Amino acid sequence: MNTDERPFVPKGSHPIETGRYLLPTNEIVRMHDTVTQWIDNRTPGGMIYGRPRIGKSRAINYLMLDLPSEFGENLPIYKMSCRKYKQPSENSFFEDLLNDVGHALPYSGKANLKRDRLFNFFLERAERAAQKRIILFIDDAQRLHEIHYDWLMDIYNELDNDGVSMTVILVGQEQLIHQRSSFIQSKNAQIIGRFMVHEYKFIGIKNISDMATCLSGYDNISEYPEGSGWSFTRYFFPEAFKQGQRIESCAEDLFSVITNLKAEAGLTKSTEIPMQYFTLTVEYAMRRFGVNGEDVEWLNRAHWKQALINSGYIKAEAYQDVV
Structure with missing residues (x-):
């Protein structure tokens, strides 16, 4: 359905108001190409790292929706979000994994039973899909300790013995690089070889071309209500x-506007706009100045300046310059 009549959308429920939508960016496309190559080569693992709020988690969600079109609709692909604990616990680790992959019984039993349950879950999903592979994204992976990698390696090895390849993609902040350096110094070749050989640095919006690509998604790719x-x-x-x-x-x-505001604030680092602040800026501009708000004829630099300041980007960049 395509109509000239503006559709009715209940107040507060449009994706611009909820923030729940995914649009591709130049960086997501580049990351997609890299991850696709890792999966195609049945690489055991790789690292994707970048500064906080740069858009890595949204990129994972986008890839999880898009990768099945490359490798088949039944591709077993999962995401685990690392929680922060005072001490690493095998019980909590496998419990979190089971819960995040959608297992029906994540909490019952001791740690060894949870590990076996996870292995059997992955094995069954890989065989059911005839893919003989499992893709696991681990978000906030900088929170992992050395022992966590040992537990992951156990699962990897058990699946490998049954003919299933597992690709673990670590996604996190730049501490991941420092952790790999630490593993190199401690001669932890197994961990590096399994999960850290390949790397990809995820960056924000750096130029007008990147920004135009992101903005074009609001014009062309987005749609609500669907159809x-x-x-x-x-x-x-x-x-x-x-x-x-x-x-x-x-x-x-x-x-x-971004360049001028940074100069006024005395910010000297090169421009790299995190997706969190970019989307907050666009959403504010649409809500505040669109037909549901002030209903301006069209957006100008003054509107964008107000939207950008409201996003908190300049204050966040000031903090980044300090640290």
């Missing part, structure tokens, strides 16, 4: 959209 033909830009700026305005064309203005 309505109404992109996010069209929904919040229907008249401007009808007249040919696209938010992608604001890339130069927004990037200029």
Whole structure:
């Protein structure tokens, strides 16, 4: 369905208002190509690292939706989010893993039973899908301790003995690189060889081209309600959209506003805009200045400046410059 009548969306439920949506970026495309190669080569593991709030977790979610189109709809692909504990616990580790992969019984039994349950779950899923492989993303992987890798290696080896290849993709902050250096010094070749040989640095928006690609998603790829033909830009700026305005064309203005505000704040580090602050900026601009808000004719630099300041980006960058 594609209609000229603006669809009714209950207040507060549009993805721009909830923040629950995924759009590809240049960096996600580059990361996708790298991870696809790792999986295609049946690589045991690799690291994806970058500064906080840069968009790594959203990128994982996007890949989890997209990778099955590359490797088959039944690709067994899972994500574990690392919790922070005072001391590593085998019981908690396998409990968290079972819970995050969606096992029906994550909490019952001792640690060894949970480990066996996880192994059997992975084995059954790999054989059911005829893929003979398991893909596991581990988010906030900088929280893992050496013993966690030993437990992961046990699962990897057991699956390998049954003809199932497992690819573990560690996603986290730059501490991952320091952890690998520590493992090199302590001659932990097994951990490095299994999970840390390959690496990819995930970066934020660095130039106008990157920004334009991100903004174009709001014009072209986004749609809500599904099947309505109404992109996010069209929904919040229907008249401007009808007249040919696209938010992608604001890339130069927004990037200029960022550059100027950084200069005014005395921030000297090269520009690398985390996706968290970029999306907060765009969402604020659409909510505040779109048809549901002030209903301005179209966005200008003053609007983008207000939206960017509201996102907290400049304050966050000031902190980054200090540390």
